Amino acid sequence: MSKPTQIMNTSSPPSPSLYRIGAVSKLSGIPVPTLRIWQSRYHAFSPHTTHGQHRLYNEDDLRKAVLLKALSSQGHGISLIAGLSTAQLQQLQQTGLGIAATQAPPTALAAPLSSTWAVIGLQLAQRLQSAQFSAIWQGQALPIEKVWPHLDEAHADRLSPAPDVLLVSLNGLNEHQAQQIQALAQLHGPRQTLVLYNFGQLKAVASLRDAGYTVYQDPLNDMALADILLRTRPALQPPTWTVQNQHIPPRQFSDTVLQRVANNPNQVLCECPRHLAELLGQIARFEDYSRACLDLSAKDAELHTQLNTIAATARNMFEKALQMVATHEGISLQEDV
The missing domain is CATH 3.40.50.2300 (Response regulator)
Structure with a gap:
């Protein structure tokens, strides 16, 4: 277990035990980036600041991080509970009745996107x-x-x-x-x-x-x-650009061809063939992934269908780009060379 740091701070007398953010992450099981977002965006904690501008968290911050993690996993929005004290969070966890009615009147939430x-x-x-x-x-x-x-x-x-x-x-x-x-x-x-x-x-x-x-x-x-x-998702909106409602040709170039183009030793001044071949490989793999991705509901299936169509369209466009560059550079795109 990480040992607490004993150190003075620039604001008020520190608690007997102060922890760096990495130690709080290990002890609470919350990733460091998440802790930083909770602090910078929602002011969830009250860290002490050292002369070297390091933030140190006390035992109450650690307890609060654990409670926030537990409550957010139960469906509570972090933006609604981050400002509560540790005691209020403990009460919320025990009762399960939502934020206490004694809290100040909440500010209005942003209205959701259009949906029925x-x-x-x-x-x-x-x-x-x-x-x-x-x-x-x-x-x-x-x-x-x-x-x-x-x-x-x-x-x-x-x-x-x-x-x-x-x-x-x-x-x-x-x-x-x-x-x-x-x-x-x-x-x-x-x-x-x-x-x-x-x-x-x-x-x-x-x-x-x-x-x-x-x-x-x-x-x-x-x-x-x-x-x-x-936090419910409205209907998927069509992209601002349109995909032609036509048959998208199947993949033209195998991984073997793309790897050969990417490793072509003649690419000295222009590396466009290598970049295009690498991009094509990544797009093709994502196209396959989106087609096989798990659908838990109708909205998941709709999303993956859109992603697969967009990926296939992009792959087809980059294949045409690779053909143009290969013709210009005299690079063979045949399967057997």
Whole structure:
């Protein structure tokens, strides 16, 4: 274990034990870059500064880092909890009820990108449309397209077009209801499904999470709920440039050809062939990777399809560039030379 540093600082008397950021990282299991972001962006800690401008963290900072890691893994937004004291974080961890109501009124959160929502649960829908909740979204109401009071009613009609998010609120969650939710997601085709429940069976919760759905336990206060909703992904937007809707030719050059071009000893003044060959190899490998990447949900499949199309288009363009350079430089691109 890293030994604490005994050192004076420029501001106030130090704690008996002070740690460098690397030691805090090892003891808390949080990467150093993450700790730095939490400090610089959210002012999560109060490090002491030495005469040499080194930041040293005390025992309370270390405890706070551990608590922030645990709470963020439970779904709490770091921007909402970083300013809380260690005692408040411990209370939040123990109660699981969200940020204490005694805190100062929260500032409004940035409104999410345009998206459409379908909600199962009348009480939740009313809450999301309330003036109190809308104030957190800078006065904008959540764009709810359809509301069903219960799961059974949601089977009656299929939404068209499909909503971006299906939000389900249940008091109790069992395996049968988990199967119903999965069937509804297949019926309506949302890009993301969020499930909120008060009491539930562990097996039911696990089955939904394994299927790629986001699951949280209620009750949640408005700020905690808004933070969860903000982290949902809206519909994928088309790129600002367009990909021609035509067949993209398969790969032209094998790794063997590209490696031979990259290692061509005649490239003395111009290294364009080598750079193009190396780029082509990387793009081709990413094209293969995006095609085989794991799809946990419909939104994942849509994303990977777009990435694969873009990669294949880029690969085809760079192949044409390599052909131009090879012709100019007199380099053979034949498989057998």
